[in-house]
Amino acid sequence: MAAWRTELPDVLGPTSELTKRILLLARRLDAATREVLPELGLTVAALDVLAALRRSGEPYRMRSNELTQALMLSTGGTSNVINRLAADGLVAREPDPQDGRSTLVRLTPEGVKAAENAVRANTAAHSAVFAGLSPEVIAAATHALRAVPVVGDARQ
Template structure:
C-alpha cells in the first residue's frame, strides 16, 4: 500500500528521476515519522503550558539525572538549538520558576542550569504524557516492525558516523 512519501517519489521519478534515490526516500520517510511522533508528543504539552522547546530543555535536564543540572552550552549541544534560542527558553523557564541558574564556583565564566522541584515534577509529568501519546500513535504498528525500524535506523546512523 503506498504512503504519502510514495506520491512524492513518483512525482520526482516523472520529473527528475536523478533526485528520486534512496537518499530522498530515507529523508522523506524519516522526516514524516519524526513529524508524526513529534505532533503526538506536542499535543499534551499544552496541558502543561509548555512549548516544544521548553519541554525539550526540561526533558534534557531531567534525563541528566540528579541533581538535574547542566551547563547552558551542554543544553545547546544536546538540543541542537542556537545559543540565543537556548537563552530565550531558559529565560522563560526561569521566569516560570521551573529552573534556577547558578554561577559555577569552579569557573567564573560558566553557569549551571538546574531544575527546581516544580521543574522536576513538570518534566516528569510532561515526559510521561508525551510518551503515552506516542505509544498511542504506534498502537496499530506491530511491535516487531517498530523494533526492526529502530534497529535499522541505528545501523544506518552508525554507518554515517553518528556515534554517541
C-alpha cells in the first residue's frame, strides 16, 4: 500500500487498505476451505448446499429455488450440485406438499452427518487462519465488520 500511496496518492482513499486486507483474507479462507474439501469428497458448492440445509433446522429441507437464491448459484448449478449429492445419498428430493410445482431437497441421515463433519472441518480450517490472533482482536474485527453490508445481508 505504501508504494501506491507514493505512486497514486490521489486514488487511494481510506478504504483501500481495508479492501486489500479483506480480499487477501477471503483468499486465505477460501484456500483453507479448498484444502479440507477433497478429504471430505465435496466441492465448495456441495458444502454450501449441505450447510444451508443443515442450518435450516429439522427436517433439514428447503425448496430448490430457496437454495438457488440463498447460495447465489444459477438454477442449473444448483440442480447439478443437488444431482451429485443425491447420487452420493446425501440429499433426497421430495414433492412440496404446499406447492405441487416445487421440489423440496432434504438431507438424508447420511447427509446430516456429512454436513456436520464438513462444517466442523471447515470451521477448524478457518480457525487455523486466525490462530495467531487474540480473542480480543477477533472480537474487535468481527464487531467492526458488522457495519459493512454484504450481499444478502438483512440490512439491504
